[in-house]
Every structure is written in structure tokens, then in C-alpha cells.
Amino acid sequence: MSHEHLIASLVSQATPVRPLAAPRVRMARWMVCAVVVVGLGITWRGLRGNWAAAFSDPTFIVTTMLILIVAMLSAWVALTLAVPGALRSPLVKWLPVAGLGAWGAILMQQVATTGSMASVLMSEPFVAACMWKTYGIAVGPAFVIILLAQRAAPLDWRWTASLAALSALAFGVLGTELICPITRYAHVFNWHFLPVALMTLAAFAAGGVVARR
Amino acid sequence: MRRAQTGDEDAYARLLALLTSVTRQYARGKSGAVPWVEDVVQETLLSLHRARHTYDPSRPFAPWFYAIAAHRVVDVYRRERRVALREQGTDVLPEPVTMRRIDRVGEVDMDAVRAALAALPARQRDIVEGLKLRDESVKELAHRLGMSQSAVKVTAHRGYQALKKLLGVKPL
Numbered sequence: 001m002s003h004e005h006l007i008a009s010l011v012s013q014a015t016p017v018r019p020l021a022a023p024r025v026r027m028a029r030w031m032v033c034a035v036v037v038v039g040l041g042i043t044w045r046g047l048r049g050n051w052a053a054a055f056s057d058p059t060f061i062v063t064t065m066l067i068l069i070v071a072m073l074s075a076w077v078a079l080t081l082a083v084p085g086a087l088r089s090p091l092v093k094w095l096p097v098a099g100l101g102a103w104g105a106i107l108m109q110q111v112a113t114t115g116s117m118a119s120v121l122m123s124e125p126f127v128a129a130c131m132w133k134t135y136g137i138a139v140g141p142a143f144v145i146i147l148l149a150q151r152a153a154p155l156d157w158r159w160t161a162s163l164a165a166l167s168a169l170a171f172g173v174l175g176t177e178l179i180c181p182i183t184r185y186a187h188v189f190n191w192h193f194l195p196v197a198l199m200t201l202a203a204f205a206a207g208g209v210v211a212r213r
Numbered sequence: 214m215r216r217a218q219t220g221d222e223d224a225y226a227r228l229l230a231l232l233t234s235v236t237r238q239y240a241r242g243k244s245g246a247v248p249w250v251e252d253v254v255q256e257t258l259l260s261l262h263r264a265r266h267t268y269d270p271s272r273p274f275a276p277w278f279y280a281i282a283a284h285r286v287v288d289v290y291r292r293e294r295r296v297a298l299r300e301q302g303t304d305v306l307p308e309p310v311t312m313r314r315i316d317r318v319g320e321v322d323m324d325a326v327r328a329a330l331a332a333l334p335a336r337q338r339d340i341v342e343g344l345k346l347r348d349e350s351v352k353e354l355a356h357r358l359g360m361s362q363s364a365v366k367v368t369a370h371r372g373y374q375a376l377k378k379l380l381g382v383k384p385l
Contacts, residue, residue: 006255007229010262016220017266083267085280153264155284 023079023086026148030075034141034168038175041137048181057183059110063103064177070099071170075145078163082152093159096166100200104193110185120186130180130191135199138165138172161207162200169196215270229258236282243286249293256285329379337372344369 020026054060074096080086081093111117145164154160173196180192216224233254240253260281268277330338339358343349351369355362376382 003233003251003254003258006258007226007233010229010258011222011226013262014217014220014222014225017218019218019269020267022269083269083277084264084284085276085278086269153260153267153281155260155280 020083020152023076023083026079027072027076030079030141030145030148031072033144034071034075034171037140038137038171038178041133041172041175042178045133045179048179050181050183051178054183059106059185060177063106063188064174066099066103066106067170067174067177070096070103071167071174073099074163074170075167078145078149078160078167079152081156081160081163082149082154084153084155093163096163100166100170100197104189104197107185107189107193111189114185121190124184124186124190127182127187127191130176130182130187131195133176133179134169134172134192134195136172137175138168141171142168157211158204158207161210162204165203166196166200169199172196214265214268214274218265218268218270229261232258232261232278235278239279239282240286243283244290247293249289253282253286253289256289257282260285325380326376329376332379333372333375337368337375340365340369341372341376 048054077087077093077096087093108117111120114120142165145168146161149160149164173192176192177188180187182188214228217228236254236257237250240250244250261278264281268274330341333341336358340354343354343357344351349357351362351365354360355365358365360368
């Protein structure tokens with residue numbers, strides 16, 4: 001097809017379009033949805049019995065705030081990244097990853113204080129229920145944020161998909177942190193942190209497949 | 214672009230025509246005089262069209278447009294590289310299969326073919342001859358013989374199998 005024919009064809013389809021809302025507006029809408037889902041999850045499974053003790057633990061407060069920041073930051077970056085040229089610096093997309101890394105580092109440091117890190121992590125009982133809680137809470141917000149990103153025009157599907165997934169997973173794990181009464185850091189690392197990190201990597205790979213299609 | 218978003222066709226046509234040369238220059242600047250520059254131009258125009266609702270009129274146009282163009286340059290480059298890795302250039306075209314088959318007609322023992330055809334059951338022979346010698350279509354044969362089109366195809370297939378067996382043709 002010649003350029004002239006292509007232009008004529010595109011012009012013939014040039015119906016009026018409503019410009020997309022700003023990423024912060026779309027993020028705010030999504031946050032409302034995510035907070036409602038987390039609230040429903042906590043209501044359904046019940047707030048952890050030892051919540052008073054948890055909220056007096058500085059490490060718990062710091063990691064919970066960090067997860068919330070990662071959730072909001074990754075949602076904002078994912079939705080901004082979905083609009084061509086809107087993200088001023090490509091380095092910004094590493095910030096949520098740095099936040100996730102910081103959470104993992106804090107947990108590892110806490111695990112290391114209880115003994116040899118490898119043996120503590122390996123001897124931690126198998127409690128996959130926490131992983132399923134996280135995924136269960138995250139699936140709705142993940143679906144919504146991917147739809148929101150897709151409604152824009154993502155050029156970099158790897159980063160958009162992985163950060164969208166990370167934002168939903170961070171909200172999911174925030175819910176799990178408020179439900180799960182287990183205070184061992186090895187448990188939190190194995191069954192709260194790792195499922196989020198691994199699923200984010202899986203979303204990065206899936207985004208690569210979408211980009212190639 | 215602002216006017217194009219409201220459905221102004223003239224403004225949109227002028228914008229796309231202008232962006233055609235801008236994209237061509239940009240792609241040449243990024244990748245040199247490669248043969249796929251025109252592909253980048255078309256892919257960029259298509260992407261721009263699909264993403265036109267994401268342009269924020271309160272912001273400058275250039276960063277939005279060049280973000281699209283830059284990604285399309287990379288996409289087309291990767292695609293061309295993949296193709297180049299898997300395909301092999303050659304100066305001599307392979308001989309088409311149909312040509313070889315036609316050449317082989319001379320090698321076929323036509324008396325044996327006629328004898329094999331005569332040995333087929335009447336209906337099978339009629340269908341094979343109709344399809345291969347009289348240029349009748351499956352539909353015409355089905356209508357003439359009062360059969361369904363699938364039944365004609367099945368009978369023809371059985372006829373071909375029987376012919377192969379009678380002629381001693383080994384499977385390819």
C-alpha cells in the first residue's frame with residue numbers, strides 16, 4: 001500500500017476521539033477500585049488477631065508503608081508508560097523495582113538476625129495459603145489496571161505489564177499482611193515477598209510475548 | 214493534532230502527509246539508508262492513528278510523536294533482523310514444483326494409467342475422470358450424480374488411493 005493510500009484510509013477513519021484522562025486521574029480511579037477489593041478481602045478473611053502488636057512493630061510499619069508506596073508508584077508509572085512520551089525519564093520505571101528490592105532487603109536482613117539465612121528460609125513451613133490470598137486479592141485490580149493500560153497505547157509492553165502486575169500484587173500482599181497473623185520474617189519473605197517478585201517477573205516475560213505479537 | 218482529535222479530516226490529512234517526511238528523515242537518521250525505512254513510516258502512521266486519543270492537547274506534540282516513531286524504528290529493526298537471521302538470500306530461484314511435475318508427464322506410462330482407470334468401479338472412475346480429465350467441479354459432479362459434495366470428495370480420494378495401488382506408486 002502506498003503512503004497516499006494509507007493516509008487516505010486513516011483519514012477516512014478519523015472519527016472524533018476524546019483525549020484520555022491524565023495518568024494521575026486514571027490512577028486515582030484505579031486506586032479506589034483496589035482499596036475496595038483489599039477492604040473486601042480483609043472483611044472476608046478477617047483482620048489479623050495480633051494487629052495491635054503488628055502496628056507497634058517499626059519493621060512492620062516501615063514494610064507496610066513501603067508496599068503501599070510500591071503499589072501507588074508502580075500503578076502511576078504503568079499508566080504513564082502506557083501514554084507515548086509521557087514518562088519524562090526512563091529511570092523512573094526503576095523506582096517501584098527499587099522499592100520492591102528494599103522490601104526484600106529489609107526482610108532478608110531481619111531473617112539474617114535469627115540465624116543462617118539459607119537454613120532459616122529452607123526450614124520455613126509450607127504455607128501457600130498466603131500466596132493464594134495475595135493472588136486472589138490482586139486478580140481484580142490487575143485485570144482493571146491492564147485494561148486501563150491497554151486503553152491507552154503502551155509501547156513498552158514488558159514494563160507496562162510488569163509494573164501493572166506489581167501494583168496489583170502489592171495491593172494484594174498489603175491485604176495479606178493485614179490478614180496473616182504469622183510474624184516470622186522467613187514466612188513473610190517466602191510466602192509474601194517471593195510470590196510478588198516472581199509474578200512480577202512472569203508479567204515482564206508475558207509482556208515480552210505480547211510485544212512480539 | 215488537536216483538530217484531528219475533533220474529527221477534522223483535512224487537518225488530519227495534512228498532519229499525516231507532513232509526518233510522512235518527518236518520520237522518513239527520523240528513521241534515516243537513526244538507522245541510515247536501510248531498505249525498510251518506508252515500513253517504519255507506515256507503521257508509525259498506523260500507530261499514531263491508533264494512539265491519537267492518548268495525545269494530551271495541553272502538552273507538546275513532539276515528545277509524543279517521537280516516542281511512537283522511536284519504538285517503531287526499533288520494532289521494525291528487530292523484525293528485519295529476525296527475518297535476516299532465518300532467511301537465506303539466493304540468486305537462483307528454486308525450480309517450482311509444478312514445473313517438475315509437468316516435466317515428468319513424459320515419464321508416465323499412459324497405457325498403464327488408462328488400464329488402471331478402467332479397473333476402477335464405474336462411479337469412482339466417473340468421478341476421477343470428471344475431476345482430473347473433464348475439469349468438472351465437485352459441485353457439478355455432486356449435482357450430476359445426485360450425491361453430496363462430501364461423498365464426491367470421499368469417492369475421489371478412494372479412487373486416487375486405488376489408482377496409486379494399481380500403478381504401484383510409492384508414497385512421497
